[in-house]
Amino acid sequence: MPNHAYYVAHRDSLILAQKKRYRDNRDAYIENTKRWRENNRERLNANLRASGKKWRAKNKLKVRRYNERSKDSKRLWKRMTYWKDPESARLKAREWASVNPEKVREIRRRMFKNEDKRNRRIRRHRYYVKYRTEIRAHQKETRGRKRSELLEKLLRTHGGVCYLCGKDLPPDIKDIEVDHFVPTRLGGPSNISNLRPTHRPCNRKKSGKHPRELGVAA
Secondary structure (H helix, E strand, C coil), X not given: CHHHHHHHHCHHHHHHHHHHXXXXXXXHHHHHHHHHHHHCHHHHHHHHHHHHHHXXXXXXXXXXXXXXXXXXXXXXXXXXXXXXXXXXXXXXXXXXXXXXXXXXHHHHHHHHHHHHHHHHHHHHHHHHHHCHHHHHHHHHHHHHHHHHHHHHHHHHHHCCECCCCXXXXXXXXXXXXXXXXXXXXXXXXXCHHHEEEEEHHHHHHHCCCCHHHHCCCC
């Protein structure tokens, strides 16, 4: 390729000559560029889309970070663009939808799916607000009933004595506490085999220690 070899050999001088021609005929260059862009708009847009797609594929992390940062500004820009000429925006949207039916179906499916989730959350929240007092009273009653049943079962199993001090527990279950034999911070489970009835002061004294540290056997 003799032309390429000539360009490589005289690269600097050719660039300088091109810059000089541009300075001497700047207005003509600008006018020719404008005319070429107007006559080749489709080709230019296709080249821009292809180069943009290629860049985004190579810089996925940058694209994701930019989208996260500019989410609000993009939404605002879309709204401003729409309200400048809503008729034109609707016409473009209809044209795009007619050309891309598969994408339209996917967007609608995703939108309706999110809408169903949102409506379910709204209905649950409204129900809770409407019956808040009844729901809280029911939850409190259920928790109290479950605690009473659990304490009665533990008292029957362990003979009604505190497993830490060995003394009898009071008859009022409000003064009795349920303690984890092996503390949860040491990996103890919350099932009934790891629960013991105890006095409140004994439970405070034990805190998060293992019973073996206090000389208590299982």
